[in-house]
Amino acid sequence: MMKLTFNTLIGISVILFSVRATAQEPDTSTDSPQFFVQTFCVDCHNEQEQNGEIDLQPFSQAPAKVDTQQLLSVYDQINLGQMPPPDADQPTVAERAKMLGSLERLIQGSGVVIVDKRLHPGYGNYVDHDSLFEAHLNDPLSATTARIWRYSPESFSARVNRIVGRDVIKFVPVATFPVPQKGLKHPAFPYKGPAHTAKDYAQIHDFGLTETELLIGLAEELAEAQLSSGSLREYQSLAAGDAQWNKILDEHFQKLYSRNANEAEKQSLFDLQQKVVAVAPIERANQTMIAATYLRPESLFRFEIGDQSSVASGRAVLTPLEYAYAVGFALNRTGPTSELVQALEGYEEKDNSELKELIRPYLLTDAAHQRMMRFMDEYFEYGNAAYVFKDRHHRRYRPGWMIEDVEKFVARIIQSSRKIETF
Known part of the structure; x- marks a missing residue:
């Protein structure tokens, strides 16, 4: 039987302790996901204070060992801008992007496909304000990808x-009284979305x-x-x-x-x-x-294929007619007028101030107001009040009145918002 000297035991203990310490030592570099979680998350999501019954302390130690479902939940919250909450310190756009990239690699490494919910119509526009409204494009050749x-x-x-x-x-x-009827009354369009x-x-x-x-x-x-x-x-x-x-x-x-x-x-x-x-x-x-x-x-269908003669980096700028249709259907449910189509010929040569002055009159039309009203009804579905409130036996059952009240409220907001700069 081999005898171990005291010095040998001490040496083995030091080696084992070092290996253990090294294995558990978290990555504290500012680009690491551990640093992000430690800085913006663990104050509210730790072993003692588990807001939403979520403890992210293990993530700050060994993210690769965290359950994939929890990684997906964290990804969604950060990706949709719901975490950190508005009253907490916020990461920069770059820090948030790096964290999402780290999470993507961890999740995909486990064989799970990530679904970016921002691409779903119900999740709205999650482009940050500065990127959406910045005065100058970083890439002057950028343009939309082909869409239908x-x-x-x-x-x-x-x-x-x-x-x-x-x-x-x-x-x-809108839904009507006494028989709720809402939508397109033709069998070729039996559509009802989520x-x-x-x-x-x-x-x-x-x-x-x-x-x-x-x-x-x-x-x-x-x-x-x-x-x-x-x-x-x-x-x-x-x-x-x-x-x-x-x-x-x-x-x-x-x-x-x-x-x-x-x-x-x-x-x-x-x-x-x-x-x-x-x-x-x-x-x-x-x-x-x-x-x-x-x-x-x-x-x-409305096509956004672009002018293929101006393709840059796999993308093509919209043709004048495609551009007119994009603007026209945004402001009028029947699409662009012939005047708008003609006015946007050669739109590529106009700067933002020229386009602003050209398009603004169309934003102030009754058709644009109706278009925005329909968007609000379609998104919030207040027009379905007659389907929700079913107290028809009550002599004061008037869901149409509630719909009318909401429409007047929304109309006042839209009317006052017309003064907001759109470019």
Whole structure:
């Protein structure tokens, strides 16, 4: 049996103590996640004071050993700006970003995929104020990534009703009394998003055969109304191939898409008209041709693809028409006026002050006020009061009054906010 001398035992003890101390020694550098937690979190989340029943003291010692679910919870709180609380010392934007980067590496190292809730429509805009409103862009070549936006049912209905010349699709903005009815009254738009969010119509579901059939039926309904008693009623029986159709289609495309129909599109529509008139009355042929104009992707979607000739770092600046549509639909549910489209031609050459003066009059219109009112109703859903309060047996049951009170309150806030600088 080997004998251990006193000096040997002392040496082994020192080595073991050093190894243990080294293993438990936290990283205290200012860039470390331990420093962030120690500085901004553990005063309220420690073994003695566990606000929200969360103890982050172990994180400040060995973050790699912390439960993944707790890491995800910490990530969400910091990412959404909910922690530290407003009355506590706040990290800088850079410190918060470094902490999130450290958490991402820890979480992904455990094989868990992080879902950035800031990308969800219900979580609002979490860009910090300075970055959002800074006077100068750090990268003058930066621009939006390619995106496709689905028009909301309200926007679609308002736009096509204006083009047709009468209300074909009825949209009820608020719940009514005595029978609650709210939303777009057409089977092609049976959409209802999650509560308390700005509706993300692009992610509700994919198009399938049923939706396509319903939209074709809607297009035929719009065309029939437009030709029988709407804006094209005088052309209902206009002969196929008549020279007037070139001008009619250009004007129709201008209303629908803010552009003229190109030659290929016109020829395709004329070919369809000729095929139908060979087997059906001219009225049916004209209706089918006009219905086809409502079935282009541009009818349901707004594109932000950008000017590909100006691509920089994988991105492209918006074309003038895309820019006009982005501004127009933000301020008017029916989209940009022809005047706005024309005014924003060559917008890239205008500075912020010029764009500000150009756009501000549109911000002060009744259409912009209505657009903001609808956003508030869609986000807070106060228009659903008739669904929530069901005391119909009570003789003073008047949910419409509550809705009206809230609308007046919101309208006063919006009206006073119009004086706020928007650029």
